[in-house]
Amino acid sequence: MPRTTVMHIGEIAELTGLSLRTIRHYDDVGLVTPSGRSDGGFREYGPADLSRLMLIRRMKPLGYSLEQMAELLAAIDVGADGDETPAAEAALGRFRRDARERREKLAAQLAMADEFIEELDAR
Numbered sequence: 169m170p171r172t173t174v175m176h177i178g179e180i181a182e183l184t185g186l187s188l189r190t191i192r193h194y195d196d197v198g199l200v201t202p203s204g205r206s207d208g209g210f211r212e213y214g215p216a217d218l219s220r221l222m223l224i225r226r227m228k229p230l231g232y233s234l235e236q237m238a239e240l241l242a243a244i245d246v247g248a249d250g251d252e253t254p255a256a257e258a259a260l261g262r263f264r265r266d267a268r269e270r271r272e273k274l275a276a277q278l279a280m281a282d283e284f285i286e287e288l289d290a291r
Contacts, residue, residue, distance in 0.1 A: 230270040
């Protein structure tokens with residue numbers, strides 16, 4: 169975890185495992201907006217930005233599109249504002265179910281890969 173609450177893009181990249189280019193792209197498309205800018209114009213990120221980027225990073229292996237990421241983040245933002253709506257709760261429910269299904273598919277693929285490797289090792 170960072171020593172300060174204000175982090176620059178390099179530190180955020182290191183903590184998230186995302187590239188600088190990817191983080192900048194997420195800013196450009198509106199997924200993550202830095203909490204602030206330094207006097208020199210450099211992006212400054214806080215703990216909430218780090219949390220948001222980590223959520224996005226966790227969605228990537230499940231194959232979510234940028235549009236789907238934006239939809240989930242919008243639903244989460246509604247709940248964070250204390251204005252939980254039926255639509256936001258329904259969206260979160262859909263994402264929970266979908267994420268579980270995607271994980272099950274990945275687990276099945278991993279099991280097949282393990283079987284394949286075992287077969288190769290047996291030869």
